[in-house]
Amino acid sequence: MKVSNILKEKGDRVVTLEGSTTLEDAIAALVRERIGAVVILDSREQIAGVFSERDAVRAISKEGAAALSKPISELMTRKVVSCSMEDTHDQLLEKMTQGRFRHLPVVEGGRLIGIISIGDVVKHKIASSESEAEAMREYISTG
Secondary structure (H helix, E strand, C coil), X not given: CEHHHHHHHHCCCCCEECCCCEHHHHHHHHHHHCCCEEEEEXXXXXXXXXXXXXXXXXXXXXXXXXHHHCXXXXXXXXXXXXXXXXXXXXXXXXXXXXXXXXEEEEEECXXXXXEEEHHHHHHHHHHHHHHHHHHHHHHHHHC
C-alpha cells in the first residue's frame, strides 16, 4: 500500500504552527488536536521543521518550566525527512526506523500535502495483512 492510499482514507489535514509559537501553546495545540506532531512552515509556506511530543519532553527535561516560554523554532527538529505519495508501507517504516521518528510530512512538488504517523502506517499494514489472510482462506476453502 502507498501513502496515497493512506491519505485517501485518513485525509490530508495537517496542523501547522509558526516558529514563534511558544512551547506552552504548541503543547496545548498537540493536546487539543490529539496529535503527536505539528509541521512548522516558514513565510514562504515551506517546511522549516517538525515539532513533536519528544521535542517538548526534551526541552522541559533540559530547561524545566522556563522552556514553556521559548519559541518552538528553537526546539523543533530542523532536519526533516519527508515522503511522497508513491512511497510504500515498507519505505515509510524504513525511514521512520532509521530516523527514529514517528511522523513524516508528505511532500509533492515542494508542497506540504499531508502527514503520516507511525500509527497510520501500522493500521494500514495490519488491514492489508488481514485482507491477504482472508483472501488466502477463501482461496483454500474454494480450492
